Amino acid sequence: EAGVAQSPRYKIIEKRQSVAFWCNPISGHATLYWYQQILGQGPKLLIQFQNNGVVDDSQLPKDRFSAERLKGVDSTLKIQPAKLEDSAVYLCASSLDLLNQQFFGPGTRLTVL
Amino acid sequence: KQEVTQIPAALSVPEGENLVLNCSFTDSAIYNLQWFRQDPGKGLTSLLLIQSSQREQTSGRLNASLDKSSGRSTLYIAASQPGDSATYLCAVRQASGAGSYQLTFGKGTKLSVIP
Numbered sequence A: 001e002a003g004v005a006q007s008p009r010y011k012i013i014e015k016r017q018s019v020a021f022w023c024n025p026i027s028g029h030a031t032l033y034w035y036q037q038i039l040g041q042g043p044k045l046l047i048q049f050q051n052n053g054v055v056d057d058s059q060l061p062k063d064r065f066s067a068e069r070l071k072g073v074d075s076t077l078k079i080q081p082a083k084l085e086d087s088a089v090y091l092c093a094s095s096l097d098l099l100n101q102q103f104f105g106p107g108t109r110l111t112v113l
Numbered sequence B: 001k002q003e004v005t006q007i008p009a010a011l012s013v014p015e016g017e018n019l020v021l022n023c024s025f026t027d028s029a030i031y032n033l034q035w036f037r038q039d040p041g042k043g044l045t046s047l048l049l050i051q052s053s054q055r056e057q058t059s060g061r062l063n064a065s066l067d068k069s070s071g072r073s074t075l076y077i078a079a080s081q082p083g084d085s086a087t088y089l090c091a092v093r094q095a096s097g098a099g100s101y102q103l104t105f106g107k108g109t110k111l112s113v114i115p
Helices: none
Strands: A005-007 A010-013 A019-024 A031-037 A044-050 A053-056 A065-068 A075-079 A088-095 A108-112 B004-007 B010-014 B019-025 B032-038 B044-051 B056-059 B062-067 B072-077 B086-095 B101-105 B109-114
Touching: A005 A088, A010 A019, A019 A088, A019 A108, A031 A075, A044 A065, A044 A075, A044 B101, A075 A088, B004 B086, B010 B019, B019 B032, B019 B086, B019 B109, B032 B062, B032 B072, B044 B056, B044 B062, B044 B072, B072 B086
Parallel strands: A010 A108, B010 B109
Antiparallel strands: A005 A019, A019 A075, A031 A044, A031 A088, A044 A053, A065 A075, A088 A108, B004 B019, B019 B072, B032 B044, B032 B086, B056 B062, B062 B072, B086 B101, B086 B109
């Protein structure tokens, strides 16, 4: 069974630039999550989708971050414009439904200079 | 607001030792608790999931316990091996105000097993 795929694996940008991350969840998983993990911290949930609808985006900085999940499968997370404090690993995870075990992708390491 | 604390932040042990990692949480109204492993530059791998009604779960050399009323969980690793070296994260799942369920993570314990 293929795992959660993410791209790119690494990205370096300058502040005020834009960046987008892509995630392909495990086939058949209805729930998709985006997390931000700052160095030395645990992951923090940014947004949660159930199929193609947003379930929880209470911790997403909506002035600069946006995410979508078209057709209830792949998802993209965008930052526009990026700030220095956005430097982190962005993890995508998926699960069969809201209460099941989450499976994580390898993450995208973002460095904002 | 739920807070998850993991102690110690880092641990170094010689190969073959048994060890215990600790996790505590402030709000006992949890649905379940999950232990993850994270290797450098990689995502998280789920190790064990304990439902709120359960006391413990075992998988191979790993045993996780849960005392929901006191807000504590432990991860016991038997006969540690160098391949166990990684960061171990504890996370609790509870209902969120948005009508869903959310995982709250601790900062992790970085384990080094010395050959």
